[in-house]
Structure formats: C-alpha cells, structure tokens
Amino acid sequence: MKKEFREGMRDGIPIGLGYLAVSFSLGVAARSAGLTAFQGFMASLLNNASAGEYAGFTVIAANASYLEMVLMTLIANARYLLMSCALSQKFAPDASLGHRLLVGYDVTDEIFGITISRPGVLNPYYTYGAILVAAPCWACGTAMGVTAGNLLPLRVVSALSVALFGMFLAVIIPPSRKNRIVAIFVLVSFLASFAAANLPYLSRLSGGTRTIILTVLISAAAAALFPVKDEKEADD
C-alpha cells in the first residue's frame, strides 16, 4: 500500500508538471472570463477538467444561463463517463464505496491513463498518490495563470506543454508494440483526429466534442471487428 502510494506520487510528477503548464493557460482564460485567482483555484480544484473548465469559462464570460452551464459541462466532459466505465471494470468487485467515490474525484485523461495501464486490479492508493501530486498543481497553476499570465517565459511554457503528450505516448505505445491491433487503431486514431481537425464542419466542433465522437466511433469499430477474446487478453 505504501509502495503503491509512492509509485503513484512518482508517476504524478510528470502529470503535475504538465498540469502546471496547461492550467496556467487555463488561468489566463479564467481571468478574461472575470474570475479571481481564488475562483480559478476553486474551479480547478473542484473540476480537474481542462476542456470542461475552458468551456465553462466561456459560459461564465457570456453570462449564459445555469442550464447552459449544465449542458456545456455534460458535453465537454462526456469522455470521463467512458473512462469511468472502463475504470469500473478495473476495480475489484468488492472495492468499497469510499474508494470509488474518492477515485471518482479525479478521473482525468492523465490519471485515468496511468491507472488503467497498471497491471492487475486497480489499487486506489496508487491513484491517490498521483492525485495528491497532480491535483494541487492543477489548481495552483490556474491561480497563477489568473494572477500573472506572463510570468513564465513563453519558451518554458511551450516545452512544459508537451509533458502531457509525452505521458500519453508512454501509455499507448508499449501496448501497441505488444498488440498489433492496438497499434493499428492508435494509428487510425491519429489519422482520423488529424482529418477531423482539418475537415470542414468537423473542425468547427470543439476539441472535446471531436474527441468524444471519434472515441466512440473508432472504439466501436475496433470492438466490432476485433472483439477481445478472454479475460487474459483484456488484461494485457
């Protein structure tokens, strides 16, 4: 348990670094929507969602209705529903409600990515370790972005911003090496995502919405064409 927690904290460091960079720019958006540093801090601490928060800040900036905030948040964060479904299968069936409620606090792309890629049953303490390092970075970065948008040199922000993507690669590439079908669908996802970002109509959708649509379509196609055979294969 202690070892898992420490490993979680270690893996939380690159996530936290990436979070600092990303939430910093999120803070700049929060500032222009009229949030104070404390409000930006609270929004990030309670949401832990990049695209979702960004979408929310545009709702605040527009002084739109509370209902619109509900809908916008639902759409922008719908992929977390998919991730939590996947994560529910990783929990031991007898895992307590408390663990489920706590892990649910911070199901982000990154925390999800490192949690799901661990072999075997989900150990919540690993996830807690990562959350403990990453979540404060996310909230503090946002507050910093609100107070001092141009504090860090642009080049440093630019370099830090790929930390997240590096981590994504470390999650998706090793299974691609082991399993050719995963490799093919990673490649398909790259191409489809590039196409969707550049095609007319599709490119007008937000990044979050494109992510949802592509994830559902490509994963469904993969599941229909190459169903996973048994427990063992699914755990690979």
Added chain:
Amino acid sequence: MTHDIYIYIGIMAAVTYVIRVLPLTLIRKQIKNRFLRSFLYYVPYVTLAVMTFPAILETTQSPLAGAAALIIGIIAAWCGAGLFPVSVICCVTVFVLELFL
C-alpha cells in the same frame, strides 16, 4: 440578470463529479457482454491517441518542435521508457529545438 460565479463553479463541479462517479459506483460487476468489454478495452488507447495528435503540433510555439517531440516520444516509449522519462525527453526536445527554430 447577473449570475453568481460561485454558483457557476458549483454547477460545473457537481455535473463533472456525477459523470465520473456514477459508472464507478453503479457498475459493480464484470461486464459480460463481449462487444461492450472490447469497446471499453479500446477506449483508453483511442482517446489518448485522438487527443495527442494533432494537438501536440498546436501546443508548441513551433509545430516542428511538436512533431519532433511526438516522434522522439514514440521511439522512447517503444524502447520501454516509462511515463516520467518519456515526458522529460519530449520537453527537452521542444526546449532545445525551439532555441534554434
């Protein structure tokens, strides 16, 4: 009418939390349906791949530095480097390249 920013934030937080926690608390058993299980198996890889590219080209000052980070990151991960090493390698790649680009 003017809306309260704290209520906005509260709504965002509540909706986001419900989205995350409902599947975790309601789905207690192993899903038996083969299609659904396969679907959930592929979801993480597909989502992360979709979010990585082409976004990595747009996040850096120079798209070329982002592309280099992508390729070098893939090679490093392929060779077995872990989360933190791959992240650092990508950051250093961008930082060094952008000194010149």
